[in-house]
Amino acid sequence: MLQSHVANHAKYGKIYTTAAPGVGRQIHVIEPEILDHVLRVNFWAYEKGPSARISLEPLVGAGIFSADGEHWKWQRKLASNIFSVKAFRLYTSEVFCREAHTAIDYLNKHVDSGKVVDLQQLFHCFTLDSFGEIAFGQSFGCLKDPEHPTEFATAFDRLTHLLAGRSVTPLWGIKAWLTGRSKQIAKDSKFVRQFALNMIYERRNSQASSPAAKHQDPRQKDLLQLFMDMGDDDDVEEAAKLSDDMLVDSVLNFLIAGRDTTAQSLAWTFYLMHRTQAGPEIVQKLVKETNDILGGGEPTYESTKKQKYAEACFYEALRLYPSVARNSKVCVEDDVLPGGLKVYKGERVAWSSYTMGRSTHIWGPDANEYKPERWMKGDKPSSTKFIAFHSGPRTCLGQQFATIEAITIMSMLIQHFTFELVDPDHDPAYLPSLTLPIDGGLPVRVKRRENTLAA
Numbered sequence: 001m002l003q004s005h006v007a008n009h010a011k012y013g014k015i016y017t018t019a020a021p022g023v024g025r026q027i028h029v030i031e032p033e034i035l036d037h038v039l040r041v042n043f044w045a046y047e048k049g050p051s052a053r054i055s056l057e058p059l060v061g062a063g064i065f066s067a068d069g070e071h072w073k074w075q076r077k078l079a080s081n082i083f084s085v086k087a088f089r090l091y092t093s094e095v096f097c098r099e100a101h102t103a104i105d106y107l108n109k110h111v112d113s114g115k116v117v118d119l120q121q122l123f124h125c126f127t128l129d130s131f132g133e134i135a136f137g138q139s140f141g142c143l144k145d146p147e148h149p150t151e152f153a154t155a156f157d158r159l160t161h162l163l164a165g166r167s168v169t170p171l172w173g174i175k176a177w178l179t180g181r182s183k184q185i186a187k188d189s190k191f192v193r194q195f196a197l198n199m200i201y202e203r204r205n206s207q208a209s210s211p212a213a214k215h216q217d218p219r220q221k222d223l224l225q226l227f228m229d230m231g232d233d234d235d236v237e238e239a240a241k242l243s244d245d246m247l248v249d250s251v252l253n254f255l256i257a258g259r260d261t262t263a264q265s266l267a268w269t270f271y272l273m274h275r276t277q278a279g280p281e282i283v284q285k286l287v288k289e290t291n292d293i294l295g296g297g298e299p300t301y302e303s304t305k306k307q308k309y310a311e312a313c314f315y316e317a318l319r320l321y322p323s324v325a326r327n328s329k330v331c332v333e334d335d336v337l338p339g340g341l342k343v344y345k346g347e348r349v350a351w352s353s354y355t356m357g358r359s360t361h362i363w364g365p366d367a368n369e370y371k372p373e374r375w376m377k378g379d380k381p382s383s384t385k386f387i388a389f390h391s392g393p394r395t396c397l398g399q400q401f402a403t404i405e406a407i408t409i410m411s412m413l414i415q416h417f418t419f420e421l422v423d424p425d426h427d428p429a430y431l432p433s434l435t436l437p438i439d440g441g442l443p444v445r446v447k448r449r450e451n452t453l454a455a
């Protein structure tokens with residue numbers, strides 16, 4: 001599917017249109033200037049639209065990912081409290097270090113043993129446990145046993161896989177019904193929603209026994225508390241208590257944002273840095289930067305800001321393997337795109353971040369090569385050129401969070417271990433999903449790094 005977008009743009013250029021029954025005309029674009037117009041300049045003329053809501057309903061419900069207008073605005077405003085610099089300094093970076101130590105403990109059990117470890121699975125556990133602790137006040141405990149995913153993680157993964165393509169595939173519903181997918185979706189959706197509901201009930205019970213937590217400064221509340229206390233003050237326009245359904249939607253939306261995206265981009269980063277094609281220089285540079293900045297110590301919010309090469313390794317992987325590989329918005333008010341193409345109400349403008357990351361027109365003749373060095377010179381690319389974190393008013397709320405989290409675990413792992421891909425010449429495929437997991441995970445063997453500065 002993603003490769004077909006790459007091929008179509010290679011054949012038809014930066015912009016082409018398609019039409020399908022039930023979907024209507026779609027305008028496919030990979031031009032940064034046009035996307036700046038759609039995502040920022042004329043933001044209110046484009047929405048996620050009802051089809052996004054219906055197609056993702058079993059997982060995201062009415063949460064921030066599928067919401068539009070005022071319903072989106074208040075969710076964004078509320079959630080942005082947990083992403084403040086103060087929160088990172090006080091708490092978030094510490095949680096990342098603590099959970100990374102648990103990941104190190106797991107790898108220590110298998111180091112130098114020749115045992116194959118799935119690094120992508122380990123990253124899923126790391127991001128879920130970290131996010132659970134930061135956003136919901138409880139670690140999910142996945143890192144205790146990464147080889148046996150919890151029932152929640154299994155149902156959640158299956159849902160993101162089964163729902164992929166629902167918004168863009170005509171007759172998806174009939175196919176899903178015929179293949180039995182609909183039943184599985186309903187079952188998994190029920191399970192993950194009940195799981196989230198139990199977290200909410202537990203919080204209510206603990207609140208009943210210590211009501212002081214309710215009166216905390218909003219910047220010190222976790223995400224769950226912020227949403228549960230909504231309506232207790234006049235901070236937001238839609239000042240009404242959220243229903244349990246809406247609270248569940250919020251929990252699940254943030255779980256999908258907080259777990260899968262970062263874990264999978266970390267897996268692609270480790271793959272790209274360690275395959276034969278990469279040579280040893282990239283990892284050597286990363287180790288040198290880490291040693292120079294950390295000197296064997298623990299990462300902090302400030303140190304992650306200095307690790308420019310680590311950030312470059314991570315962003316370069318996201319350029320080639322963006323977690324949200326394609327996206328679209330529906331036009332709600334007739335518009336004219338830069339260049340003169342008219343877009344009528346009800347039509348969709350679609351873009352593929354995957355194709356844009358590989359476009360020689362945007363990135364030059366070496367667009368298909370993994371080269372962290374390209375991030376080390378000149379200004380940072382605009383957010384419509386490097387579109388992995390979206391752009392405009394709906395740009396990813398968690399970009400800083402994800403970047404700090406990724407640099408923390410990369411620098412901690414790389415100080416302790418060396419990694420060998422089981423098949424360093426294999427070019428892995430991605431698994432169709434709402435995000436972009438590596439199909440088959442990332443099997444590696446782990447060795448202890450010699451002469452490390454880390455304790």
Ligand code: HEM
Pocket residue numbers: 064065076079254257258259261262265318322323324327387388389390393394395396397398399401402
């Ligand atoms: C490598 C990691 C990540 C990538 C590549 C990424 C990418 C994106 C993209 C492309 C969108 C727009 C999606 C859409 O149109 O529906 C988005 C939205 C969002 N992201 Fe991220 N994300 C990452 C990590 C995170 C993390 C860790 C969090 C939370 C802790 C987060 C929170 C959000 C939220 C709340 C939105 C919705 C923003 C809105 O609609 O106003 N993201 N992200």
